[in-house]
Structure formats: structure tokens, C-alpha cells
Amino acid sequence: xxxxxxxxxxxxxxxxxxxxxxxxxxxxxxxxxxxxxxxxxxxxxxxxxxxxxxxxxxxxxxxxxxxxxxxxxxxxxxxxxxxxxxxxxxxxxxxxxxxxxxxxxxxxxxxxxxxxxxxxxxxxxxxxxxxxxxxxxxxxxxxxxxxxxxxxxxxxxxxxxxxxxxxxxxxxxxxxxxxxxxxxxxxxxxxxxxxxxxxxxxxxxxxxxxxxxxxxxxxxxxxxxxxxxxxxxxxxxxxxxxxxxxxxxxxxxxxxxxxxxxxxxxxxxxxxxxxxxxxxxxxxxxxxxxxxxxxxxxxxxxxxxxxxxxxxxxxxxxxxxxxxxxxxxxxxxxxxxxxxxxxxxxxxxxxxxxxxxxxxxxxxxxxxxxxxxxxxxxxxxxxxxxxxxxxxxxxxxxxxxxxxxxxxxxxxxxxxxxxxxxxxxxxxxxxxxxxxxxxxxxxx
Amino acid sequence: xxxxxxxxxxxxxxxxxxxxxxxxxxxxxxxxxxxxxxxxxxxxxxxxxxxxxxxxxxxxxxxxxxxxxxxxxxxxxxxxxxxxxxxxxxxxxxxxxxxxxxxxxxxxxxxxxxxxxxxxxxxxxxxxxxxxxxxxxxxxxxxxxxxxxxxxxxxxxxxxxxxxxxxxxxxxxxxxxxxxxxxxxxxxxxxxxxxxxxxxxxxxxxxxxxxxxx
Numbered sequence: 038x039x040x041x042x043x044x045x046x047x048x049x050x051x052x053x054x055x056x057x058x059x060x061x062x063x064x065x066x067x068x069x070x071x072x073x074x075x076x077x078x079x080x081x082x083x084x085x086x087x088x089x090x091x092x093x094x095x096x097x098x099x100x101x102x103x104x105x106x107x108x109x110x111x112x113x114x115x116x117x118x119x120x121x122x123x124x125x126x127x128x129x130x131x132x133x134x135x136x137x138x139x140x141x142x143x144x145x146x147x148x149x150x151x152x153x154x155x156x157x158x159x160x161x162x163x164x165x166x167x168x169x170x171x172x173x174x175x176x177x178x179x180x181x182x183x184x185x186x187x188x189x190x191x192x193x194x195x196x197x198x199x200x201x202x203x204x205x206x207x208x209x210x211x212x213x214x215x216x217x218x219x220x221x222x223x224x225x226x227x228x229x230x231x232x233x234x235x236x237x238x239x240x241x242x243x244x245x246x247x248x249x250x251x252x253x254x255x256x257x258x259x260x261x262x263x264x265x266x267x268x269x270x271x272x273x274x275x276x277x278x279x280x281x282x283x284x285x286x287x288x289x290x291x292x293x294x295x296x297x298x299x300x301x302x303x304x305x306x307x308x309x310x311x312x313x314x315x316x317x318x319x320x321x322x323x324x325x326x327x328x329x330x331x332x333x334x335x336x337x338x339x340x341x342x343x344x345x346x347x348x349x350x351x352x353x354x355x356x357x358x359x360x361x362x363x364x365x366x367x368x369x370x371x372x373x374x375x376x377x378x379x380x381x382x383x384x385x386x387x388x389x390x391x392x393x394x395x396x397x398x399x400x401x402x403x404x405x406x407x408x409x410x411x412x413x414x415x416x417x418x419x420x421x422x423x424x425x426x427x428x429x430x431x432x433x434x435x436x437x438x439x440x441x442x443x444x445x446x447x448x449x450x451x452x453x454x455x456x457x458x459x460x461x462x463x464x465x466x467x468x469x470x471x472x473x474x475x476x477x478x479x480x481x
Numbered sequence: 482x483x484x485x486x487x488x489x490x491x492x493x494x495x496x497x498x499x500x501x502x503x504x505x506x507x508x509x510x511x512x513x514x515x516x517x518x519x520x521x522x523x524x525x526x527x528x529x530x531x532x533x534x535x536x537x538x539x540x541x542x543x544x545x546x547x548x549x550x551x552x553x554x555x556x557x558x559x560x561x562x563x564x565x566x567x568x569x570x571x572x573x574x575x576x577x578x579x580x581x582x583x584x585x586x587x588x589x590x591x592x593x594x595x596x597x598x599x600x601x602x603x604x605x606x607x608x609x610x611x612x613x614x615x616x617x618x619x620x621x622x623x624x625x626x627x628x629x630x631x632x633x634x635x636x637x638x639x640x641x642x643x644x645x646x647x648x649x650x651x652x653x654x655x656x657x658x659x660x661x662x663x664x665x666x667x668x669x670x671x672x673x674x675x676x677x678x679x680x681x682x683x684x685x686x687x688x689x690x691x692x693x694x695x
Contacts, residue, residue, distance in 0.1 A: 083683055085514040089507065090680035092673050093625050094556070095616040096548050110615040131510020132668060169543045173677060174535055174684035174695060328691060331520035338522070380524050380692025404694035405545025 039200040041213050047457035048212055048254055049417040050200050056420070058154060060192035060199055065147035068191040073145045075190035076124040079183040087175040088125040091115055097177060100170035102407055102428035103160040114167035114177045117156040120145050121184040150193050157184055158195050159421035163321075164373035164408035178378065181413075185290030194289050197417045202285035206294045209301065211285045214249035216277040222252055223275065226260055234263040238274035244311035244340075245273055246282040246302055248319035250449040258318065258449065261476030262345070268479055269357055273315075279305025282322035283450075287329070288414035299325060299333040306340050313341045315348050318472055320372035320412060320448040323379050344375050345472055346447045350384040353391035360478040362393035368441035369396065369471070370432070370455075371406040372448030385447055385471055392478055397439040407431045409446075411454025429458035436466055447471040485649040488656035493580070496660035503667025504675055511679065524692035531689020532682035538695060539681045552610055559603030565596040566636070594643070597636060604633050624669040631665045634658040 042051040063071070080088075097114040098104045104112040124145045127136045165178035188194060194202070201211035208215050214222075223234045235241070245266065251258040266273045279302040286294030303326075306314045316322050327342045343351070352358035369385055376382040382403045389396050399406060410428035415421050432455070436444055444466050446452055455468035482490070525531070542548050567573060571587035578584040587593075608629050611617045638655040666672060681695075688695045 080514055082511060082514040082516040083687070085511040086676070086680050086683045089511055090673060090676040092670050093617070093620040093622075094549075094552070095614065095620055096553070098616045099548055100546050104616075110619045113616050113620065116619060129514075131507045135668075166546060168684070169694060170546045170548055172539055173673065174539050174681040176684055176687070328521050331522070332517070334520070337520045341522070378691070378693055380688075380694075382694070401545030403545070405543070 039197075039204070043253065045457075046460040047411075047416055047453055048250060049419070050197050052419045053196050056196045057199075058193065058196050059151075060194060063192055068147040068150065068193065069145050072120070072147075072150055072187035072191035072193075073124055073128065075187040076121055076145065076184070077129060079121075079186055080125055080129050083176070084121075084180060084183060085125070085129070087173075087177075087180060088122055088130065090173045090175060091122070092173060094172065096170045096172060097167035097175075100166040102162075102164075102166075102410055102431055103424050106427040106430060107424065111156060112160050114161070114181075115171075115175070117153070117161055118177065118180050118184055120149055120153050121180060121187065124187075145187075147191060147193070150188060150191050154188065154193055154195060157181060157188055158198060158413075159415060159418055160424050162373070162408045162410060162412035162415050164412055165378045166373070166405070166408065169377070169405060182287070182290075185288075186292060187290070189290035195418050195420070197419060198285070198289050198414045201414075201417055202289035202291065202294060205281070205283070205285045206291075206297060210249040210281045211283060212249040212253050214247075214252045214281060216280075219252065219275070219277055219280055222256060223259070226256055226263075230257075230260045232260055232263045233267060234259060235266075235274040237277055238272075238309070240310045241272045241274040242311060243271050243273040243313045243315055244279070244302075244306045244309050245275055245315045245317075246280055246322070247275070247317045248283050248322060248449045249281055250283070250319070250453055251317060255449055255452065255470065255473075258470050258472055261470070261473045262317075264476045264479060265349070265352075265358070265472070269352055274309060276305040276309060278308070279303075282316050282319055282326065284322060284325040285414065287321060287325050295325065295329075296333045299330050302326060303330060303334050303338060306338075311340050313343060313348070314338075316342065316344050318345055318372075318447045318449050318452075318470055320374035320379075320450060323372075323381070324374040327379065344379070344381055344384065344447070346375065346384040346388060347381050349472070349475055350387040353388060358391070358475075359480045360392055360475065361480055363474075363478060365442040366395040366397050366440075367443040367445055367474075368399055368436060368439040369402070370399070370409065370436075370444065370446040370448075370451055370468070371403055372446060372451050373406070373408050373412060375447065376406065377404045388471065388475060392475070395441075397441040399435040399439055407435060409451045409454040409458075411450060411457070416450060416454050416457070425454070426458065426461050429454070429462070432458065433462065433464055433466075443469060443474075445469045445471045445474050483649065484653040485656075488653040488660065492657060492660050496663040500663040500666055503664075504672060507667050507672055508675070508679070519690070521690075523690045525689055528686040528689050531695075532686035535681045535685020535688070535695045536678055538685075552607070555603050555606050555610075559600045559607065562596040562600030562603060563632075563636075566593055566600060566639070569593060569596075597640060601633070601636050601640070604629065604636070627665065628669045628671050631658075631662045632671070635662055 039050040163178040167177045205211040284298045323344045331338045410425040569588040570593045635658040638658045
């Protein structure tokens, strides 16, 4: 019914002939009540601080790629949170008695949430650039993730995102990368590339994970990873009971699914006695496990969590990874959840410095870098293509300004978005994986 | 009791009480909410320093992110202008001294007149932007316009006193307009005078823990 599409540059489900952007058969009143209940659960001290602090200055608009490329005021980041803010002001805020008395705010209702679906899902990648711009420091991206919990509770998730999230919960992967597919692909890649790819070793110091985008579209990433790990001589493995690091529970707004997806990996790491969990080239996987994984587990994790770029940076810093120098210039696209929101902006730059690459930074780069437009699940949504492609024009301009010979990132979702943007605009640049670039430069 | 005595006495006491109790209630409304435990391994432990840094760092335009330049310059202008008018004008310092016993050196009147002029022009530009800019128009509601009004009113009633000598009724109107501002402040966006510290600190501390940018 929701067949996967592996023929186009962007992997998601095939464009639905009839969209089902609501789930279940609850009445509008029930949907509104469910959303409100979920919103209230997320009204923590941080959310309350932010809800009370907005001065309606509009600075966040200029930081948002969807606003900047459309000029549509609805895409102003803080406006995307209006139902959440409304719920706070009317139901839980310190002045809620006034709002209720004078009916200044309507209760959250399903009709409004249906209108806001486009704002909370199609036109927000949760990239957090708006948070940088906000003079009050409001973490708008974090609040959008919370507002999505209410949308999921109301059964108002966009068709494609719900379909891939449900598949991920049911099969263990949003793109059909089931344990059987994983095993077959690893066998094929091992034979084809004559590399030992460890799977289901009972004990290992390092548990590595992957994004199913890598497994299904960029399998050479796995080969690159195996070559590097084998060269380092570490004890490592993939595990078929915990390999998929993407977390569509997080994107769709279902905390239970997010927890299930995180715990599969956490439990696999514990079972293998791993001291280090290495996350793949995937931005949101980093946020989901590095910063939210322990909270899903309910206590501190008994192992370290590193993004692959951090793992590589550590290896070059310790002098364990010898690399041949690169001769070309390169520009690096920062995945928002790893750099700006994850705090690992320096890691890929350490790796590129070890490669001796001439790094040509985009204007702006690092923490202020523009998002590719495909994060937050946006790349899965056919109906968001127009917004996403418009936003991608910023990326093309950024990359072209550098005149770098090569272009790399450390997020397969960004890479997928770049591939789709490249095909859409018939652009002559090709996004590469930092991991694969490093593997190419391993000394003989 | 004359109008001036009323403005200087019970009205002032009432407005200050509303300001203090209102702001305390607003902050209580935030801090009574549950805080979620964060079990992730911190990248950095100096979270308080991150919070304090964010309070100051957010006074400057963010690096690498384009902001609404003219509106930011204007915001600096009327915030600084307003601070000078309120806290550096000799008659205001005298009033504060009478009320609290605290005093400091005033700036020359000419500087204050320029500051008042800049503030009034700045606030007028801000209002025009709010009415004309599609983003700001969409975001704006009663709070935004009423907060603007109660900020502008004491400036106008104060400017009306300048030709001097001040009539008691005019002084009373000026004081009452200030008291209206104090009464409204905890209930609307003007509370950012206090919330700015809470909000920036929150993000600064949380993001410092992750080593992320603010």
C-alpha cells in the first residue's frame, strides 16, 4: 500500500495517489483533546520559559530557509508553534486565568492543527538556525519537536512520514532494511569489496550502527567504515538486533516509537559489552542517541556515544589513523544536528585537517551553516518538494561560492537531499561522504 | 488628596506592588513546571558559565546569521535611549532618591533630550514596522500594540513637561502614565525585561552542556 521507491534520487515511499494525512477515525473533538493532552505533557520548565519569553520580533524569520526562499510569513519559525503557545497561554501559563476569563485564546482544535501540519512538518527541518537568531534564545527547533508529539497524538501526521515511521517501528527500518536484508547486503559487500564486515559478533568494544539510507543507497559507506575499523584494529561489530540508527519515531512525534528505536540500539550495545557506540553519518541519529538516548533509557548509558566524525577525529588525534594527503580543495556541509545542535562542529574539520585538504568554508559555515532542507523528515514528503527545492537554492549558492573541487558531508540524509537537489536542478556538483573520503585516503 | 499626591502616594505604591507581585507570579508560573532530568553524558560541565555567557552574547547579533539589520539597530537605539531617559535624567534621579534614597550622577539635560528624541522616533519606527511588515503583522496581537502604547505614553507626557515650569497636574499625569506601564509590565511582553535573563540562561546552560552554539 505504501510501496518504497528506490528508483528516484530521493528514497521514500512512492508518491501516494490519495493522501492520508490523518490517522485513525477519531472525531475532531477527540483529536483536539489528544493534542492538548500531549502538549501539556511537554510543558516543562524549559518550554514554559520559552513560551513566556517571545517578544514577537520576527528575527527568526530571516534565519529560516523556508521563509527566506518563499517570503511567506507563515513560515516564520515562531509562528509554527502557535497552537503550542496557544495551549500554554490558555491552559497552563501563569496568566491562563485571564485568557480563559476573557476567551482571548481558543482551545486547540483539530481544524487549526490540520492547517499547522504543513508548518510543523513540511516547512521545518528542526535545523535550529532560528534559535541562533533569536535574541531571547528561544529553542524553537526543540519546541517544534515537542509540538509534533501533539500532532502525532491527534493522528495528524503527513502521510509519508507516518508510513515510514510505522514501517520503522514494525520492521526495524524505514526503508526496508530488515535484519535479513542487512545480512544479505553485508555478505554481498564483503564478497564484492573483499573486506571483513563484522556482523553479530557476541562481544565487541565498538558497536557500529548505520542509517538504512546508507545500506540501501550508499552501501560503499559500510565498506569504508569496515576498512577504517579493520585498519584501526579495534574489536567491532554490527548487530542485527540493533543496527538502524535513524529514528522516525522522533521525526513523526511518537515518543514510544522513538524510545523503541533507541532502546534496540542501547540494548544491543549493552549485550555486546560495547564501550563505545558509533553512530553513522546521519544527523538526527546523533541527536536521538547522543543527546536523547540516555533519557529514553531512563539513566546514564554505560557506554560512550560518538558520531562517526568524532570517532575518526579521535583516531587521527591519537595518531592511530594514517592518511594519505588529499590534493584537492573541499568544502564541508555541516549536518545541523551534529554541528549546530550537536556540538561536534570541530570533529570533521579535524579529520579534514588530517587529510591535508584545502578546506574552503561556505559562507556561512559551521554552526551558522544553512540546512540542506531535507532534515526533520521533510525529504520524505512529496508535497514538501517545492519548499525543499526552493530552500536548496541557498545550498547551491553557498557551495558555488567556495569554488571547491569536492563537496562532502557526514550525514546520509543530507547526501540524499543533495542528490535529489542535484537531479532536480541538473546541478554539476556531487555530494560525497566524509567517511568514504577518509577510506579512500587510507595509507597502503 | 490632590492628583499629584495620589500619583506619588497610593498609585505609585499600588503600581510597584503589581509590578513586583505580577513578575513574581509570572516567574513562579515558569518555575513551578517540572524540569526533565537529562541523563546524557555532558560534553561540558560548566553549564552555569554557558548560561551567563548567553545572557551577554545574545546582546550582539549572531555570527553568520543575517538578522533584520535596521530593526536591530533601531531596537538598540530605543532600548539605550529609554535606559538613559529613565535612569540618567536629573529629575528622575531626584524622584528615585526621594523614593528609595539611592542617587547617582545625572547626564546633561541636552543628552537626555537627544536620547528621548531617539527613543520616540525609534518606537515610532518600530510601530510602523509592526504595522507594515507582513511577518510582524502576523505575529502581533493586543499585547504588542498595548505594550507599545504604555511605553510611549510616559515619554510623551514627560516631553510635555519640558517647556517648564511643570504644573502639578502635568507631573501627576506623567507619573500616572509611568504607573500604567509598571502595572502592565508583568502581564505582557514588557516582562522580557526580566524574562530575558531566564530564557537566555536556560538555552545557554542547556547548549553549553552539549557544546552547541547559541
